[in-house]
Amino acid sequence: MxxxxxxxxxxxxxxxxxxxxxxxxxxxxxxxxxxxxxxxxxxxxxxxxxxxxxxxxxxxxxxxxxxxxxxxxxxxxxxxxxxxxxxxxxxxxxxxxxxxxxxxxxxxxxxxxxxxxxxxxxxxxxxxxxxxxxxxxxxxxxxxxxxxxxxxxxxxxxxxxIASLPENCDVESLAQLEPLIGQPEQLTTHAAPLLRHACALARAAASAALTAAGLRSGGNALQLGWAPGLDVGFLAQTQTAVRLVAGRHTGGPKAIFTPPLPQLLLRVEQANQKYHRAWMRQGRVDIVYCGSLPIEANLEELCKGIQGECLIHFQLQETDAGHRAPECFEHYRSVGQALQSLRPMASWTTLLVSSGTWTWTEDLAHDLRRLLHERHQAAREVDWAGLATINSSRIFNWPVRRVTHKYWKLAYEEYATGHETSPFLPLAQFWAVGDTTSGTRVYGTKSFVGLMRRLAEREREYVPSLPGFASAGVTRQSLEAALRSEDEGAEDWLVMLDLLGKEMGLRAYTYLNGASLEQNYQAGARLTPRISRTFHIEAARFLQGPPLEHCLFPEIAAAGSFTHSHGVVVSYCTRKSLWRMFRDVGGWWLQMNPLQHIIVPVSASVLNLYRSGETELFPWDADIDANFIASHPVVIGSLLEEHEERLKRMGYSYILRGDRVVFRTLEDTARMDIWISGPQEVRAYDIRARLCGLRVNFFRDQLMGAVWYYRPGEKIYGHTRGQLLHCQWRQHNACLPDCVRNGLGVGQDGCEFSDRFVHLFT
Known part of the structure; x- marks a missing residue:
């Protein structure tokens, strides 16, 4: 009450x-x-x-x-x-x-x-x-x-x-309350009358002592608390009495510092911490493992050192060790779904043992017990945690990475100096902070279940927004069919957990004392259809090397429609196809006659001079317009027929529309409009630049006209009658910057991307 x-x-x-x-x-x-x-x-x-x-x-x-x-x-x-x-x-x-x-x-x-x-x-x-x-x-x-x-x-x-007690508080026995806290029966006898005393200080001291002792009110009697925690009624009664003490004593609020009340209130604080720790000991630990090691007995031994209930979810990998195991992905995922159906308490913990664990030793068991204990001690601040790792070649691996998930891309990147530092003083010395940790990791079960719920929400919201779903509706079966892949592994499950944790603002802590004996899960991770569709990722770089790709839009029309409908950057694959096509087809044109052939970008393509440098297209443009100019006469139809087979071998076809040629990939994932003409005075185009790394030419009046006509200072969509950039899907990773600002126009933040990560991987 x-x-x-x-x-x-x-x-x-x-x-x-x-x-x-x-x-x-x-x-x-x-x-x-x-x-x-x-x-x-x-x-x-x-x-x-x-x-x-x-x-x-x-x-x-x-x-x-x-x-x-x-x-x-x-x-x-x-x-x-x-x-x-x-x-x-x-x-x-x-x-x-x-x-x-x-x-x-x-x-x-x-x-x-x-x-x-x-x-x-x-x-x-x-x-x-x-x-x-x-x-x-x-x-x-x-x-x-x-x-x-x-x-x-x-x-x-x-x-x-303060030398004296407040008025009407001639109670000699107040000082005896604190020593009696460890003797509940005597405290009950001594404190019960004080709860009805006329002196507010006596009532406050008595209720504080009873609260600190873990006593509870049961009808007209006092009894030991049946469960850890402080009696809300006693604590509220204590505060009410303290407020009266502060109001009625001639010394004013100074009276609340009259002994023994301050000491008793400190005992309440200590009791709250004590009962919190006792409650945590009544929790539950779920240990989840799937892999090639027969370590079920070792996990059971690990359970013996854990207070409270300990459950083991074990599955032996059916495929050969070292190969990706779809059954392990399903095992980790099904355990997560099962925990989601429960109502986990704050004291519950989930330990994921990496499928990449290559041996089991007593040292590893000791380090995992220590990890569980330390995360438990810091449960308020640490949602999930792991350890440094040692691989099967006995090479130390530092697992802390920054995860960047933006603009249809995912990158695991090393921190410049290893990691962030915990903002919490007690954790700053022994914990490192980042976006990732080891594959063996411990979560607060409530946080882990929160990740599972967020994953389900993402699947319902993000997957049906992509091409391939009928307008009639989305079922669980159709979702699973769109997501399932034979090449899924436990490593991909860990990547999904990393992405969900990043999205929900959960920081990954790495405990510096100890190590997990496991292979680096990022080395085995893949950009599977499930990850790509659920998180809208078309390119991922887990370690150094070329990025992995999985394209989501089979046709340029679908990609353009998605950009215009949701206000996001054009898909990575679409831009890369367009970039490659311009390099290939433009290179074909220039190589035919380097001295007499030039490329002159026109329309919005001229704006790349102002926006994206010489190697990129600006991120919301899905088209390139250019003139292929020759100093000699050109018969367009004959020229294209002569080179049709070569273009096809390069992966391109064309549609001739008068003097305009629409070049496109054979899969129609990208298109560009090219006007081919000649003879012209190519030397008049005396200003040189580069577009997507390819030589292009301009003349001065062309640049001036582009400034006046296309207004490069205003960042607008194409084909929208000058609509300023803004994002309609606010949580999407590829959101365009907001140039509208509630109708106020360009503001002081510059309407710009925060960095160049928006461009293609190089």
Whole structure:
């Protein structure tokens, strides 16, 4: 039951709005990520209360020096405390995470201000008001905010200056509450009468002690909690009583720092962490493996060291070791679907053992236990994690990569300096962060199930948008038929998990202490029809070397229609076919007579001079228009008939339409319009450039006319009557930049792609 105070004393008149602690999740402002600040606050306060810094603080209290950053030798902690100081200076007055702002300001004030108690309270009264009145303590604890630890620090430095209990609180036995927390029966006898006492401090202290002891209210009696966790009713009652203490005592809110209340509230904080760990121990671990190693007994042995339920999903690979195994892809996928049908709890964990594991040793088992334990300890921050790897040649492999999934392309790229660094202080030394980790990896089961649900949504949304589906409707059978391939392997399943994790914003953590004995799964990954269709990828580079390709649009008309309907970059394969055709056919024209033949781009193709340099087409153009000009007379029909077989051997055919020739690939995946003419004065085209790496010519008036007619400064679609670029499929990986901006036209962001990854792989 939630108890709320309807009327507050005039001692604190201006009470802030009710605050939900969870509102801070995901909030970023002024360069501050509040999730990160919450984790760093917890770590720093543990050092303040229990580490060497605690001794320094007590010494500083006597000397009034109060400079723990100087006296404490932990450089990491010093650096973060100094960062807290700087953040306090830039935080907005009306923060979107007021709870975080209050906690941060109070912590920095007691560590560094050096103010006397009365002066300190005058300056920071509003922040204390926010912690006591404006925060729901139950939700703050659940979200991991160290509210009680912050208030305990205030009491530790200032609370001793309050010499007497508030009025009507002549209760000699309050000090006995804390020692009795470990003796539930005696605590119950001692605290029950205090719950009905006229003194609000007595009621607050008693309910806090009962909450810290894990006691719960059962009817008219008190009993030990039947499950880990804090009694919501007791905690709400505690906060209500503390609010009354702050309002009724003549000393005002200072009274909440009267012993033993601060110590009891700290015990509530400790109990919450204790019960959280106990609850996590009641969780479940699913271990999933498919491969050529008969390690089922080893996995069972691994289970023995895991607290809680442990289930093994094991399948021995039917094909020869070292070959891609479709049955392993299906095994991992079916286990994911089975977990999706459950309702996993926060404490559940899923361990995927890579099919590329080449041997099993006790060291590997030890490292996996350590990985499970460490991810469990950091479960709030680490959604999924893995290890460095050692392959069968005993070569160390660093598995952290940046995954770039944009513009119909996928690339696994090395970080410039190996990895990112965890934004969470406790994890920064022993964890590396990136988009990928090893094939052997551990997920929080709730996160893993979230990936499975997102995969199903993607299949329903992305696959039917491609050519080949009837308008009558999409069934599960038709989807599976479009996705299934005989060449699927477990490596492809890991790639899909990487892509889904990247899309959902889950960071991959790699624990630096230990190694997985496995082959690099990226070396065996393929761009299968399932990956290509589900994630709209036509080219993928997993390791160094030429990209793998899988084209999604069998005809140029389908690719052009998709671009215009959804506002995305023209498909990779279409642009590559067009690029290759211009190089081949244009090269054929120039090689016939290098001195008397030139190529003069016309229409929108001229804009490549301004947009894409000499090697590329600009990304939303699916056509090339050009003049093939000769200084001698040309009979177009005869010329094409003479070279028809050669063009066919090159992979091209043509359609003659007067003086215009439509060249196209034999599969009709790309087309370009070419006007062939002669004789003309080729020397008049005296400006040279390159288009797709091929020599082209212009004359000055042509460039001037293109500027005035085609407006190269405005980026527009072709064949849309000048419609400015914008994306209609907002989540698509190939979205065009927004040049419309709600009808306001070009804005300050430049209407430009963020980098040149949009162009073809080179």
């Amino acid at each position: 939630w108890l709320r105070l309807s009327v507050l004393s005039v001692a604190w008149v201006s009470t802030p709005r009710a605050l939900r602690a969870l509102d801070c999740t995901g909030v970023e402002e002024e360069g501050v990520r509040w999730d990160v600040i919450r984790s760093e606050l917890r770590h720093a306060l543990r050092e303040v209360h229990h580490g060497a810094l605690a001794r320094d603080l007590h010494a500083a209290k006597d000397s009034k020096g109060r400079d723990p950053a100087v006296s404490y030798g932990d450089v990491q902690l010093q650096r973060h405390l100094e960062r807290f100081q700087k953040l306090v200076l830039v935080l907005p007055e009306r923060s979107r995470c007021p709870l975080g702002r209050h906690c941060l300001r109070v912590l920095v004030s007691v560590l560094y201000s050096g103010l006397p108690w009365n002066a300190w309270f005058v300056r920071y009264e509003e922040d204390l008001l926010g912690l006591v009145h404006g925060t729901n303590w139950t939700e703050a604890l659940a979200a991991g905010w160290p509210v009680f630890e912050v208030m305990g620090l205030v009491a530790d430095l200032y609370g001793g200056e």
